[in-house]
Amino acid sequence: MRVLLTGSTGFIGRAVAQALRQRGHTVVPAMRRPSPGRVDFVQADFASVPSRDWWLPRLEGIDAVVNAVGILREQRGQTFEALHHRAPAELFHACDAAAVRSVVQVSALGADEHGRTGYQRSKKAADDVLRSLPLRAAIVQPSLVYGPGGDSAALFNKLAVAPLLPFPMGGRMPVQPVHLDDVVQGVVRLVESPPEEVATYVFAGPRPLALAGYLRELRLAMGENPRQWVIPIPAFLFRAGATLAGVLPGSMLDRDTADMLLAGNATQRNGLPALLGRAPRAPADFIAGPVRESARREATLDLWLPVLRLALAFLWIWTAIVSFGLYPVRDSYALLARVGLHGTPATLALYGAALLDLVLGLLTLAAPARWRRGVWLAQLALVAGYTVLITLFLPEYWLHPYGPIAKNLPILALIALLWSLEPPAREGRH
Structure with a gap:
């Protein structure tokens, strides 16, 4: 199959591209700035919202489309409305017109009617457009995704090695982290065997955990003592600190991400076990033995x-x-x-x-x-x-x-x- 992949240079997109190629598929990346020498690609900038008519000729010969474009925070020239909603919507309409065989939209857990942040609302808007079309398509909503090279993994590893953490609710917010490898395997299966009509799949780990419990699992996986002091603080102080952190370049924490964390990130309708035919990897197994010490040192630094x-x-x-x-x-x-x-x-x-x-x-x-x-x-x-x-x-x-x-x-x-x-x-x- 020839698979058009947007967001191919991102955390999830890179891993999906590698997995698809290993399965023998041809990956056609949609890229803002393609690397020199690359011949099979589509040069597209989601920030400019390419129209469905622009996409149509570029979908010729494409069997499947995976949209993995996503930003956690808005920055100059990159908005949630453009990258998460309007640009994917135009692409999905073009897929319908071009009779693309399957479409996979990488969304996010919490992108539903209860979503409070711009990130969640913009993801839901694109999901709703895809649900309205007569396509064989899957909407994938991952929980917190952990994997090598991921900003989320780096953040939680860093929190895990801290001897003391001030957290609202004493760190009891529910999370259900999922490993990148399981997310990628699920996406590939949906590309190869799409549902008959648009369906939503929540991708999460084997069980919900308190955030403090998740960090304890990571501490153990990195060879640290599991004891970590968590000091309960008022939620408003946490939000205020997150707002200040949001001013810093490259920070993953801002007011929106703080709100998402406080709301929890767990589910009772995990679709990953049935899709994979097994239980997803548990956080205790996220960090393999050979890289345990290097992960601990990197997090400590x-x-x-x-x-x-x-x-x-x-x-x-x-x-x-x-x-x-x-x-x-x-x-x-x-x-x-x-x-x-x-x-x-x-x-x-x-x-x-x-x-x-x-x-x-x-x-x-x-x-x-x-x-x-x-x-x-x-x-x-x-x-x-x-x-x-x-x-x-x-x-x-x-x-x-x-x-x-x-x-x-x-x-x-x-x-x-x-x-x-x-x-x-x-x-x-x-």
């Missing part, structure tokens, strides 16, 4: 690196504030005199260094990704320079019981870690 950056930024900014006058200026000049600086040079050194510390602290918090390696290198050079100068001119500080200079060594190691984890600049960009 994801959790603590932002904390380390905040601590480092505080160190630079507090040092600047202290140098600007909280520490007696007279004593600062006395130290600079021992380095050989007096008068105007000493003043320039004192306030210039304080200003540099302040700038480095602010850049630690807010430097664009392309600047970060340079920021870390500047910090390494400055801390190393301070350490050398103090060693030469004020060596007794190495013997201070509070270790003000010895502490530079772990700080240098921390900055080196941050530098090494930044992706290197790509060469040969055009």
Whole structure:
């Protein structure tokens, strides 16, 4: 079969494409920006809402269509209304006109009359359009999907390794996570054996769990101690925190995702076991033994690196504030005199260094990704320079019981870690 696949570069779409090819099908991806050298594709941008007439000639020779386009948050040029509703609706009408053999729409659990968020309502709007057409089609509504490379998996792994979590209702919200492999297998089966008329299939894990219980399963799967402190907090505080997180680029948490999490994500009409002929994979088996330790380390880094950056930024900014006058200026000049600086040079050194510390602290918090390696290198050079100068001119500080200079060594190691984890600049960009 020739299968047109939209959302082919997304989390679920990539896995569906691989599975279809392994089954011997030809996948024709619909892509905004196709990779160089690719010949069998359709260049389509859902944000511009291609019309059904535009799709018709591009559906010639297509046996099945899988729509896996989805965004969790709106951003510039990408709206729920366009990507989730209007563009898929035009594609589904074109499938009807072109007599496509089967259609699979990847929707979401909660995309029903009770859906409260723009994400859920827009998915339901497209589902309803498909239900109105005389097609052999399936609407797949997955619960939380866990799989390698998924943003959701990364988020829940990170939450799982946290020693303490503030959650509304003490983390008792029901969830029913499903593994990516089971979702993909179900989609492929529906492509190959579509229902006689449009049908909805909920894809979920074997049983509902409290969110705290799900995280405990992931902790065990990563080899962590299952004990995790969950502190109940009011729902309004959780929503307020999610609203603030929504301002951060790349954050999965915002007001809408918080509302979906608070509403729960479980079902009593799981269609996956009957479709697969077996029980879906349980969360305890989501992380295979060979990758257990690497998953734990990656989650731990994801959790603590932002904390380390905040601590480092505080160190630079507090040092600047202290140098600007909280520490007696007279004593600062006395130290600079021992380095050989007096008068105007000493003043320039004192306030210039304080200003540099302040700038480095602010850049630690807010430097664009392309600047970060340079920021870390500047910090390494400055801390190393301070350490050398103090060693030469004020060596007794190495013997201070509070270790003000010895502490530079772990700080240098921390900055080196941050530098090494930044992706290197790509060469040969055009």
